[in-house]
Amino acid sequence: MRTIKVGSRQSALALTQTGHVINDLRQICEREGLAFDFEVHKIVTKGDLILDVTLSKVGGKGLFVKEIEQAMLDHKIDMAVHSMKDMPSELPEGLINGAVPRRADPRDALISNGGLTLDQLPEGARVGTSSLRRSSQLKAYRPDLQLESLRGNIDSRLRKLETEGLDAIILAAAGLYRMGWEDRITEYLSETACLPAVGQGALGIECREDDAELLHLLQLYNDPETAEPVLAERRFLSVLNGGCQVPIGAHAVWVPEEDTDSPNGQNKLQLTGMVGTPDGGLILKEALTGKDPVRLGEEVAWRLIERGAEQILAEVRG
Numbered sequence: 001m002r003t004i005k006v007g008s009r010q011s012a013l014a015l016t017q018t019g020h021v022i023n024d025l026r027q028i029c030e031r032e033g034l035a036f037d038f039e040v041h042k043i044v045t046k047g048d049l050i051l052d053v054t055l056s057k058v059g060g061k062g063l064f065v066k067e068i069e070q071a072m073l074d075h076k077i078d079m080a081v082h083s084m085k086d087m088p089s090e091l092p093e094g095l096i097n098g099a100v101p102r103r104a105d106p107r108d109a110l111i112s113n114g115g116l117t118l119d120q121l122p123e124g125a126r127v128g129t130s131s132l133r134r135s136s137q138l139k140a141y142r143p144d145l146q147l148e149s150l151r152g153n154i155d156s157r158l159r160k161l162e163t164e165g166l167d168a169i170i171l172a173a174a175g176l177y178r179m180g181w182e183d184r185i186t187e188y189l190s191e192t193a194c195l196p197a198v199g200q201g202a203l204g205i206e207c208r209e210d211d212a213e214l215l216h217l218l219q220l221y222n223d224p225e226t227a228e229p230v231l232a233e234r235r236f237l238s239v240l241n242g243g244c245q246v247p248i249g250a251h252a253v254w255v256p257e258e259d260t261d262s263p264n265g266q267n268k269l270q271l272t273g274m275v276g277t278p279d280g281g282l283i284l285k286e287a288l289t290g291k292d293p294v295r296l297g298e299e300v301a302w303r304l305i306e307r308g309a310e311q312i313l314a315e316v317r318g
């Protein structure tokens, strides 16, 4: 019996996600007759220590994962569960993404006081979000809204809806579901109003690339129907050299291929990508379909680059 040491951040969401994954893995082990046990090791990351600072000011990709990756390389832990949208596009030498489990709801959710939808919020309403992607798109959709910075873990963000006198906040639906707090959701935002972050709602499971035993288990947990769209989104992001601190969004879904004789209707991917200015004055959006997730991600990124995406991003990074 091997005990897999699972590293996790201490936030309620991270520990809950890690717990869900361990439950799933235990079930696979039972079904397949594999002898693994699991124990959680809590790790404090740089991102956790500066939760009250606007992330775009701190900069640096992978603020929440560096310490965890070092512990893995040092064999202090064997694997870690990450929110895909917090995972840097390039992993350090020696580590790989061993599985992408089935994706949860990728949409952003509005949590408002009094149950008002985005369209019903009063003129000049104060909406909390720390994400440039969300504020850019919301300002484009409703230029009258006052976007306020909102940082912290999702539990403290929900509290701030009351304590900071905000009219509404925006959070990822997936995080609320995993915490069992989906009853707080007032409205799921459409992709027209707010295209989600790359990888939103998906998890990634990182481990050492030479850990064949663990990789065998993780392969049984991988969901290709999630992994491929997420790969397209992540390729898109890395061509634009983005992270979660720039106003970039993307979402890929499976769509039926119209021009096929196959009775089952073979599927292809449809990727929508966006880059916006922080003030919402300009939102560039492109959607394409294709079979190869990597090429699709690149093509959507190139289309946006042709339309000036790199100038927008250069200004944001300024």
Ligand SMILES: NCc1[nH]cc(CCC(=O)O)c1CC(=O)O
Residues within 6 Å of the ligand: 083, 084, 085, 086, 154, 170, 171, 172, 173, 174, 175, 199, 200, 201, 202, 203
């Ligand atoms: N940036 C923090 C973060 N990372 C993952 C989630 C939610 C879960 C997910 O998107 O998978 C959140 C909170 C949020 O954006 O509301």
